[in-house]
Amino acid sequence: MKRLTLTTLASVLLCSTAFADDITLTMWTESSNAPESVFAQEFSDMDNGITIDVREVRFDDLVAETLRAFATGTNPDIIAIDNPDHAAFASRGAFLDLTPMIEMSDQIDIENYFDGPRSSLTWDDGVYGIPRASNTIALYYNKDMFRAAGLDPDSPPATWAEFYDAAKALTDPDNDVYGVAFSAKASEEGTFQFLPWAQMGGGSFDNINTDGAAEALDLWKRLFDEGLTSPDTLTRGQWDSTGTFNGGNAAMAISGPWELKRMAEDADFDWGVTLLPVREEGGPRASALGDFNLAVFANSENPEAAFQFLEYYDSQAERIWPEFTRMPSKIGVELAPTGDEKIDAAAPVFVEQLQYARNRGPHPEWPRISKAIQDGFQSALTGQAESKEALDQAAGAIERILN
Amino acid sequence: MTDTRLRNSVMLAVAVILAAIYLFPLYWMYVTSLKTNSSIFAVPPEFLPGAPQWETYSLIWGESNIVRYLANSLFIAFGVTLVTAVVGSGAAYVLARYRNIWIDVALFMVLMLQVLPPSLMVTPIFVAFTSLGILDYPRIGTILAISAKTMPFFIILCRAAFMTIPRELEEAALVDGNSRIGAFMMVVLPLARNGILVAALLIFMQGFGEYVYSASLIADNRLQPASIGMTNYLQPNVVTWNAIMAFAATYVTPILAAFVILQRNIVSGLTSGALK
Amino acid sequence: MQRIAHTIRDGVGFDVLLIAFALFYLFAFAGLPILYNVILSFQQVDMFSLGSLFHEITGWENYVAVFNDPLASRVFWNTIVFTAASVFFQFSIGFALALYFNQRFPGASWIRGLFLAGWVMPGLVVGVLWNWLLSGDFGVINWVLMSMGFIDEPIFWRSDTDYSLIAVILANVWYGVPFNMILLAVGLAAIPDDLYEAASLDGATTWQKFWTITLPMMRSTIGAVIALGIIFTLQQFDLFAAVTSGGPAGSSMVAQYWSWELSFRQFDFGRGAVIAVMMIVVVLGVAAIYVRSTRQETRL
Numbered sequence: 019m020k021r022l023t024l025t026t027l028a029s030v031l032l033c034s035t036a037f038a039d040d041i042t043l044t045m046w047t048e049s050s051n052a053p054e055s056v057f058a059q060e061f062s063d064m065d066n067g068i069t070i071d072v073r074e075v076r077f078d079d080l081v082a083e084t085l086r087a088f089a090t091g092t093n094p095d096i097i098a099i100d101n102p103d104h105a106a107f108a109s110r111g112a113f114l115d116l117t118p119m120i121e122m123s124d125q126i127d128i129e130n131y132f133d134g135p136r137s138s139l140t141w142d143d144g145v146y147g148i149p150r151a152s153n154t155i156a157l158y159y160n161k162d163m164f165r166a167a168g169l170d171p172d173s174p175p176a177t178w179a180e181f182y183d184a185a186k187a188l189t190d191p192d193n194d195v196y197g198v199a200f201s202a203k204a205s206e207e208g209t210f211q212f213l214p215w216a217q218m219g220g221g222s223f224d225n226i227n228t229d230g231a232a233e234a235l236d237l238w239k240r241l242f243d244e245g246l247t248s249p250d251t252l253t254r255g256q257w258d259s260t261g262t263f264n265g266g267n268a269a270m271a272i273s274g275p276w277e278l279k280r281m282a283e284d285a286d287f288d289w290g291v292t293l294l295p296v297r298e299e300g301g302p303r304a305s306a307l308g309d310f311n312l313a314v315f316a317n318s319e320n321p322e323a324a325f326q327f328l329e330y331y332d333s334q335a336e337r338i339w340p341e342f343t344r345m346p347s348k349i350g351v352e353l354a355p356t357g358d359e360k361i362d363a364a365a366p367v368f369v370e371q372l373q374y375a376r377n378r379g380p381h382p383e384w385p386r387i388s389k390a391i392q393d394g395f396q397s398a399l400t401g402q403a404e405s406k407e408a409l410d411q412a413a414g415a416i417e418r419i420l421n
Numbered sequence: 422m423t424d425t426r427l428r429n430s431v432m433l434a435v436a437v438i439l440a441a442i443y444l445f446p447l448y449w450m451y452v453t454s455l456k457t458n459s460s461i462f463a464v465p466p467e468f469l470p471g472a473p474q475w476e477t478y479s480l481i482w483g484e485s486n487i488v489r490y491l492a493n494s495l496f497i498a499f500g501v502t503l504v505t506a507v508v509g510s511g512a513a514y515v516l517a518r519y520r521n522i523w524i525d526v527a528l529f530m531v532l533m534l535q536v537l538p539p540s541l542m543v544t545p546i547f548v549a550f551t552s553l554g555i556l557d558y559p560r561i562g563t564i565l566a567i568s569a570k571t572m573p574f575f576i577i578l579c580r581a582a583f584m585t586i587p588r589e590l591e592e593a594a595l596v597d598g599n600s601r602i603g604a605f606m607m608v609v610l611p612l613a614r615n616g617i618l619v620a621a622l623l624i625f626m627q628g629f630g631e632y633v634y635s636a637s638l639i640a641d642n643r644l645q646p647a648s649i650g651m652t653n654y655l656q657p658n659v660v661t662w663n664a665i666m667a668f669a670a671t672y673v674t675p676i677l678a679a680f681v682i683l684q685r686n687i688v689s690g691l692t693s694g695a696l697k
Numbered sequence: 698m699q700r701i702a703h704t705i706r707d708g709v710g711f712d713v714l715l716i717a718f719a720l721f722y723l724f725a726f727a728g729l730p731i732l733y734n735v736i737l738s739f740q741q742v743d744m745f746s747l748g749s750l751f752h753e754i755t756g757w758e759n760y761v762a763v764f765n766d767p768l769a770s771r772v773f774w775n776t777i778v779f780t781a782a783s784v785f786f787q788f789s790i791g792f793a794l795a796l797y798f799n800q801r802f803p804g805a806s807w808i809r810g811l812f813l814a815g816w817v818m819p820g821l822v823v824g825v826l827w828n829w830l831l832s833g834d835f836g837v838i839n840w841v842l843m844s845m846g847f848i849d850e851p852i853f854w855r856s857d858t859d860y861s862l863i864a865v866i867l868a869n870v871w872y873g874v875p876f877n878m879i880l881l882a883v884g885l886a887a888i889p890d891d892l893y894e895a896a897s898l899d900g901a902t903t904w905q906k907f908w909t910i911t912l913p914m915m916r917s918t919i920g921a922v923i924a925l926g927i928i929f930t931l932q933q934f935d936l937f938a939a940v941t942s943g944g945p946a947g948s949s950m951v952a953q954y955w956s957w958e959l960s961f962r963q964f965d966f967g968r969g970a971v972i973a974v975m976m977i978v979v980v981l982g983v984a985a986i987y988v989r990s991t992r993q994e995t996r997l
Contacts, residue, residue: 428802429802429803432797432800432802432805433802433803433804433808435797436797436798436802436804436805436808437804437808439794439797439808440808440811440812443811443812443814443815443871443874444811444814445830445837446818446823446826446827446830446871447814447818449826449829449830449837450818450822450826453826453829461829461835462834462835463835464834464835465835465840466835466836466837466840468837508718508719508722509719511715511716511718511719512715512716512718512719512720514715515712515715515716516716518712519712525988525991527716527720528987528988528991529984529985529988530720530723530724531719531720531723532924532928532980532983532984532987532988533977533980533981533984534723534724534727534728534731535727535928535932535980536731536928536931536976536977536980537730537731537734537932537973537976537977538931538932538933538934538953538957539932540934540957540961541734541953541956541957541960541969541973542727542730542731542734544730544733544747544960545729545730545733545734546726546730548747549729549730565726566726568722568726569722569723569725569726569727570727572719572722572723572727573723573925573928574925576719577921577924577925578880578921580921581883581884581917581918581921584917585887595707600706600707601705601706601707601708601711601712602706602711605711616883619879619883623816623876623879626816626817629817630817630818630819630820632819632820632821632935648819648821651819651821651822652821662825665822665825666822666825669818669819669822673814673817673818673819673822676817677813677814677817680810680813680817681807681810681811681813682810
């Protein structure tokens with residue numbers, strides 16, 4: 019049974035009285051091409067009396083739409099939600115605590131998930147969902163440019179100092195090439211990119227102003243001041259920044275596995291992926307943990323049916339990588355070869371990087387914490403404050419939010 | 422006579438250059454829709470796509486239900502135009518007819534109520550519409566909400582049109598024994614026809630491209646307009662810009678073509694017709 | 698009863714009915730939401746209780762918080778600069794184009810129609826296009842300026858704190874020109890030709906005709922266009938979202954975007970509402986000036 023384990027099938031049969039009438043569940047998600055949408059379609063096509071209606075909501079509007087709907091009781095049964103936003107809903111009892119159902123389940127075992135995704139959906143010992151997938155960021159680099167600049171494409175930069183030197187060596191203004199492309203935008207994407215650097219510098223979201231974090235921000239600032247990255251890095255998201263890497267206008271790029279497919283198609287040069295460089299050799303590694311969680315709303319009239327879908331989702335974990343180039347959050351799921359040599363070479367790097375991926379929060383006030391971090395690095399990068407001073411201000415703002 | 426011809430050619434040439442500069446962003450939309458997702462970011466910019474990606478168009482026609490989205494956009498645009506014109510024309514007429522403090526207050530209110538952007542008004546509207554059950558008919562709800570946004574604009578425009586109608590014509594109709602509504606429908610409205618049509622067309626296009634209310638009030642994918650369909654290509658980490666531009670081009674082009682043709686008749690109708 | 702029926706059929710009742718209907722409609726679908734914002738601005742609003750009208754009353758606390766925000770004064774000036782510059786350039790360019798296309802030459806009305814492209818385009822698409830055009834590295838505007846020798850180094854329109862607001866203004870001027878042009882064109886078309894002919898007989902120059910005939914005859918149209926222009930500019934949202942997101946470091950933040958960001962990014966609905974209320978105060982002023990300007994209207 020690939021699609022449905024025997025036990026869930028049995029539970030369907032046992033509960034057949036409860037499912038005498040056909041059940042229609044609603045699910046909100048950011049994309050109809052995402053795994054949960056595809057799996058929901060398969061699940062609806064099964065003969066289980068449950069249909070799932072999927073509504074696509076633009077990512078930028080998802081939380082606002084959900085809040086509005088929740089306020090009026092018109093929220094869906096299931097939602098796919100970005101993991102830093104999860105805690106706000108879980109902590110307020112908007113999501114259903116799945117602990118009792120998970121205890122009964124033969125499919126879902128919360129211990130089977132990596133620590134990062136698991137902590138993003140846990141609140142006060144309750145389990146408020148399952149992870150959809152996981153992603154993280156690493157360093158892409160253009161091997162042809164490395165060769166041309168006399169760098170060894172087989173030993174990409176591993177420390178901050180090496181990273182800076184490489185960016186410097188690779189920058190070539192005459193040919194419109196920047197050393198590195200990344201995103202320092204004042205949005206969640208910017209936090210996603212900066213936080214790992216702060217963490218490698220010994221910081222964390224509730225302790226953002228460590229010397230190491232300030233050193234990281236100084237490094238970023240130098241990239242800007244010396245023209246090693248485009249000034250538009252300040253207002254550009256990761257996807258558009260990596261687009262300049264694919265087009266040959268940046269020699270390195272910091273982004274995640276979602277880039278792989280487009281890069282494999284568009285980049286006509288030899289490229290590779292390596293772990294984010296660390297502060298100094300042997301220093302702590304860190305990376306950001308991204309992607310969504312699936313949660314069931316507490317006011318759903320059919321929580322068992324919704325949970326049944328989550329079980330089905332969990333049972334399909336091995337399809338997440340080959341079909342969607344997303345990384346499964348389940349421990350022990352091998353990334354099956356996709357047939358593309360470069361993507362398959364990148365896969366183990368992201369798997370390793372994911373081990374160091376840390377959660378954003380979890381905290382119900384995450385959006386405001388994240389904003390304080392964004393204000394911090396942006397005011398330093400635009401020259402309004404020194405790095406340390408900017409991070410001190412951010413730390414002060416976060417302190418007020420936490421207390 | 423050659424002087425006139427020379428003048429005409431020069432004026433035409435300048436006009437064409439001005440239009441070309443102005444339309445460049447539109448051209449950029451078409452070019453981008455034919456580029457690959459990475460060549461959009463190429464330095465220097467590619468003014469002609471090296472290898473036009475026509476399959477982007479077949480892709481969006483194939484997978485995105487674009488016809489359904491366009492039909493919904495048309496439905497909403499027609500609805501908005503109708504509601505705005507029916508409710509707004511009468512008000513515009515009254516506001517043009519008198520000149521006193523109450524009219525000042527009414528005019529003031531009409532403008533005032535336009536103040537907030539839809540993104541700040543949509544929450545209370547959503548809550549109210551849900552509890553009143555209006556959202557059982559989401560497209561109708563959306564039409565009602567958008568119309569409140571377009572109404573002040575329509576009223577101000579049409580008021581100017583009504584101002585230009587000689588009062589004596591209406592009074593003559595009243596003396597002939599018409600009721601007020603009779604005079605309004607038979608004499609005043611036909612005379613203000615062109616102004617109302619121009620305003621209605623502008624409103625139509627606003628309704629056609631509206632995003633904020635449609636996104637919040639219409640939960641069912643099957644009822645959503647093209648402006649929402651387009652944003653389905655905007656995902657958190659993956660944004661297929663070429664598909665978005667192809668989608669936008671598909672949905673803007675017919676309406677733009679129709680408008681270029683129609684506006685010529687209407688504005689030239691204004692120059693020669695009833696307003697003098 | 699009969700008197701009411703009578704006044705509706707033959708008297709002022711008809712007018713009252715028409716205007717009351719429209720005002721009632723506007724009040725229900727626009728007035729109440731505005732009122733809701735005013736009420737929110739005095740409350741401590743939790744993100745999960747948006748549906749109810751009653752929250753903990755905090756008095757002026759939200760106002761104090763907004764005014765003490767280090768961003769407040771910059772947002773204030775940015776909003777003024779953005780609105781004034783946008784309206785000024787939209788109006789001047791729109792008026793110039795309207796006058797130009799008011800001349801009779803072959804193709805004039807066709808080409809004028811093409812300028813309406815800006816009106817038809819969805820805000821999101823316009824924002825994305827200008828985001829690319831204004832991009833520092835691969836942007837067409839820099840490329841043109843550099844190849845024509847106006848600048849040596851690319852200008853990072855979106856990311857340079859000195860230029861970010863100008864970037865959004867540029868995009869907004871482009872977006873608003875058609876609206877100004879078409880309304881002013883309609884106004885110009887309504888000026889009777891014989892006025893100009895009479896002035897020509899008296900030996901007036903083009904310039905004199907513009908000052909003594911065109912401008913006075915256009916007064917009501919100009920008042921309406923500018924008032925609507927200011928209000929539309931204060932509502933401009935898509936371009937900020939797409940071009941700069943109010944950044945970098947808040948350098949292009951304006952009231953309407955800040956209000957949205959506080960409400961829907963930081964879920965601080967109370968403070969978001971405070972800024973909305975401030976905007977209402979500004980529009981009150983604009984509306985009052987417009988209504989005064991209609992005093993001088995002449996009716997044919």
